Amino acid sequence: GRLYLNKVFHISANRMFDLLFNDSSFIRRFMNIRKITNASFTAWQKDASGNMKRNLNYTITISNPLIGKFSTATEYQTLYKESRDGQYYLVESEVYTHDVPYHDYFYTQNRYCITRNSKRKCRLKVFTDVKYKKQPWGLVKSFITKNSWSGIEDYFKQLEAELLEEEAEMNQGGGDT
Numbered sequence: 555g556r557l558y559l560n561k562v563f564h565i566s567a568n569r570m571f572d573l574l575f576n577d578s579s580f581i582r583r584f585m586n587i588r589k590i591t592n593a594s595f596t597a598w599q600k601d602a603s604g605n606m607k608r609n610l611n612y613t614i615t616i617s618n619p620l621i622g623k624f625s626t627a628t629e630y631q632t633l634y635k636e637s638r639d640g641q642y643y644l645v646e647s648e649v650y651t652h653d654v655p656y657h658d659y660f661y662t663q664n665r666y667c668i669t670r671n672s673k674r675k676c677r678l679k680v681f682t683d684v685k686y687k688k689q690p691w692g693l694v695k696s697f698i699t700k701n702s703w704s705g706i707e708d709y710f711k712q713l714e715a716e717l718l719e720e721e722a723e724m725n726q727g728g729g730d731t
């Protein structure tokens with residue numbers, strides 16, 4: 555796997571969780587920028603093992619001309635029960651893209667870890683792995699991996715940039731930061 559984001563933000567841990575994992579205006583705006591459309595979310599619900607789960611469905615816009623312009627996608631998110639409100643949140647998300655070539659071979663696993671640093675600061679880490687459901691031919695595998703990393707890198711760079719903007723907006727003129 556790879557670490558795509560590892561940064562301290564001047565945003566509290568529970569605020570960060572809300573921005574990313576609840577129906578926030580931040581995430582709606584971010585989806586707009588990424589041209590992610592037709593988004594629908596289920597509510598967080600406890601499963602039998604005590605973790606919280608929710609699913610997202612949306613259509614992504616792809617900039618790579620080799621692949622096609624759009625794909626529907628499903629994301630399964632798990633908020634692990636080890637999470638502590640305001641202190642520590644661990645969310646694992648599995649992203650399945652349904653309309654790209656070789657989509658039945660792979661999915662992407664993202665782990666988001668939010669830890670409280672102080673009252674108004676948190677660290678956000680994102681680890682990503684491309685997982686294979688069945689083993690493709692070597693050349694296909696490197697094709698999938700290469701195209702996945704570049705798309706994922708682009709996404710998380712922009713997420714970081716937008717979070718920095720949100721941070722600046724939230725903290726401007728507040729005085730008591």
Ligand code: YK8
Pocket residue numbers: 614616621627629649651654655656662664697698701702704705706709
């Ligand atoms: C989530 C990983 C791969 C996929 C894409 C597939 C290329 C297929 C390769 C063929 C288009 C929002 C990505 C980037 C689409 C976007 C996914 C996003 C960014 C030609 C062999 C969607 C996080 C996420 C995870 C995985 C990303 C896909 O919140 O290259």
